[in-house]
Amino acid sequence: MTIVETVLVFVGIPAGIVAVLVFGVYGKTLLHQPNRYRPGKAWTYPPAWYVAHPDALDTHAAPAASVTAVGGASGEW
Amino acid sequence: MSGDVVSSSTQVQHGPVGQVGSGDGAFTTRQLSRLDEALTLSSKESGLEFSVYVGELAAPTRAHAEALFEQLNPISVLLAVSPGQRCLHIVTGDESAKRLPNRACALAALAMRAAFANGDLTGGITIGLRMLADSAGHA
DSSP states (O other), rough: OOHHHHHIIIIIIHHHHHHHHHHHHHHHHSSSOOOOTTTTTTOOOEEEEEOOOOOOOOOOOOOOOOOOOOOOEEEEE | GGOOOOOOTEEEESSSSTTTTTTTTSOOOOHHHHHHHHHHHHHHHHEEEEEEEEOOSSHHHHHHHHHHHSSSSTEEEEEEEEHHHHTEEEEOOOOHHHOOHHHHHHHHHHHHHHHHHTTTHHHHHHHHHHHHHHHHHHO
């Protein structure tokens, strides 16, 4: 065996096996990075307003002439 | 009814519709369906109309959240979350404040803050909705 063959067999094959294992374990996250929020990271997405599905609401209150905020709470993190 | 609420440059979503699968929205499909389930269940259980706003709030943020609330009903509860500014506001109206005292809102806000500080946006919103619906009780 030449030196090139020795290197290929004893370094190339193990490296290949390791690469396959690494891809099997982390491949999914590497290919599809989930949109994870981290505190302090800028929020670049457009504003979105989520409401309950209208079918779930059985209280279809008529929109009042003027709706004012009465109470609630606030917080920061 | 709250389904008609549209403010400029804000998109209204009923559960996981729209950008499903595209992966470039703020939430993944799985997170959106969790959000939809929490919203629908808590609204159905309590009879209050919950809605969640996620996005930038103009300063002063509390006033912006209250201005958004004015497009809803007196029975609505608005959870406004601005991840970029790291602030959240829970706003109640004439009817919903009778069911949800400020103390209950503050407790829900505390739980949401804890989840948000850990980076769990969907979990925090879900916990907040569940706690608010629990303290409001059944319709």
